[in-house]
Amino acid sequence: MVEPEYEITPKPIFLYYDPHPVHEKMASYVNAEMVQCETGTPIDRIRAGRNHDFGNRPVILEGGVPLAEGAALKTVGTSGPLIALGADSTYHDIVDPMPSRSRTSRLTHRVAQRFVDGTLAVSDRIATIADQLTDGPVRITHPFIETDRYSQLREMEPSLGGSRILCVGKYREKNGQDILVRALPQVDTNVTFDFVGPDTTDLPKSDQIKTHGFVSEEQLLELFESASLMVFPAPVGAFPVATLEGLCAGLPVVTTPGVGTATLIRGVNGRLISDPMPYDLAQTIDWYFSLPDERRNELGNQAACYGAGFDEEAGLEAFAFELTNLLTELEYNATITNV
Structure with a gap:
C-alpha cells in the first residue's frame, strides 16, 4: 500500500x-x-x-x-x-x-x-x-498502472508478428469472453486465444483456446510479451486497466464503443473499435492480422504512445x-x- x-x-x-x-x-x-x-x-x-x-x-x-x-x-x-x-x-x-x-x-x-x-x-x-x-x-x-508493472510493460516488445490474442479479465458475462469464443469459428486467420483472469478456466478449451485462470505477475508479463493483439470484448466498461496495460506494452487493443478506453484506442486506429458481436469481432481480428508486419509495428508504436502517462x-x-x-x-x- x-x-x-x-x-x-x-x-x-x-x-x-x-x-x-x-x-x-x-x-x-x-x-x-x-x-x-x-x-x-x-x-x-x-x-x-x-x-x-x-x-x-x-x-x-x-x-x-x-x-x-x-x-x-x-x-x-x-x-x-x-x-x-x-x-x-x-x-x-x-x-x-x-x-x-x-x-x-x-x-x-x-x-x-x-x-x-x-x-x-x-x-x-x-x-x-x-x-x-x-x-x-x-x-x-x-x-x-501500478509502478512495477508500468516499468516492465514500457520495456516490453510484444510479438506483433505472431498470431496470439490475449484477453485479460475475470470470466463474467459483462466482460464478453463468451462473445469472443463465439467469434472464433468466424475468424479466417489461424489464431490462438489466451484467456487470463479468475474463472477463465471455466471457458471451453481447444487447440485454439488456452485458459490460464489467475496467473503470477511473471506469467502475466510473459503472456503480454508473447501476444500479437489484445482483445477486450466487453459491451461496456468503465476505464479498464487491462486495456491501458496493453497499450502501455505497445500492444494494439481491440475493444468496443462502450468501453471507456475506446477514446484512446480510436486514436491508435478507428478500425480497432468493434461492436460487441461475434461477426464484428471476427472481422476486426482478420483485418488486423491481414496487415503487414511493418504496419502492425506502427500500430504498436502508436499504442505505446497512447499508453504512456498512466503511471x-x-x-x-x-x-x-x-x-x-x-x-x-x-x-x-x-x-x-x-x-
Whole structure:
C-alpha cells in the first residue's frame, strides 16, 4: 500500500466492496479510512447506512454496491459530503439496461444518485451519465498502472508478428469472453486465444483456446510479451486497466464503443473499435492480422504512445487534485496538507 501524501481533515471514509487495487492506492494516498460496505438485502444496506456516524467526514463510495448504503447514510445517518467514485458499469446499466442486472438493482442505483453530492468519474462517458443523474459537480480522474508493472510493460516488445490474442479479465458475462469464443469459428486467420483472469478456466478449451485462470505477475508479463493483439470484448466498461496495460506494452487493443478506453484506442486506429458481436469481432481480428508486419509495428508504436502517462505517481496526484477541487467546489470546509 502506498504511503499517504495528503492529509485531509476531517479524514475521509472510503466505503468499498471488493476494492480494485488502484482504488485502494487512491484511498491510501489521501489517508482515507477503509470501511467495507454492507452487501446483504436492501434493508440490510439501509440499516447499515442508518447506523453509521461519520460526523462531518466526507464519504467516498467505490462503484455501485455502496450506493444504497450511502443514500441511507445521507438521509438518516451522519456524514459529510457523499462522493461517488464512478468506476464500474453501474452507470451504463442505469441508462442502457444490462441483461445481467436486475430491475431492482437498477432502480436502487438510480434513486441513490439523487443523494450524491459530487462524482469522481473514471471516464468521459461515466462523467456524462453522472451529469444527467446528479445535480452536483463531476470531475474526471483516470485509473493508472501500478509502478512495477508500468516499468516492465514500457520495456516490453510484444510479438506483433505472431498470431496470439490475449484477453485479460475475470470470466463474467459483462466482460464478453463468451462473445469472443463465439467469434472464433468466424475468424479466417489461424489464431490462438489466451484467456487470463479468475474463472477463465471455466471457458471451453481447444487447440485454439488456452485458459490460464489467475496467473503470477511473471506469467502475466510473459503472456503480454508473447501476444500479437489484445482483445477486450466487453459491451461496456468503465476505464479498464487491462486495456491501458496493453497499450502501455505497445500492444494494439481491440475493444468496443462502450468501453471507456475506446477514446484512446480510436486514436491508435478507428478500425480497432468493434461492436460487441461475434461477426464484428471476427472481422476486426482478420483485418488486423491481414496487415503487414511493418504496419502492425506502427500500430504498436502508436499504442505505446497512447499508453504512456498512466503511471502510478501521475494517477495518484491527479486523483488527490480532483478530490480536493471537488470538495472545494462543494464549499466543504476541509484542511488539506501535504504529509
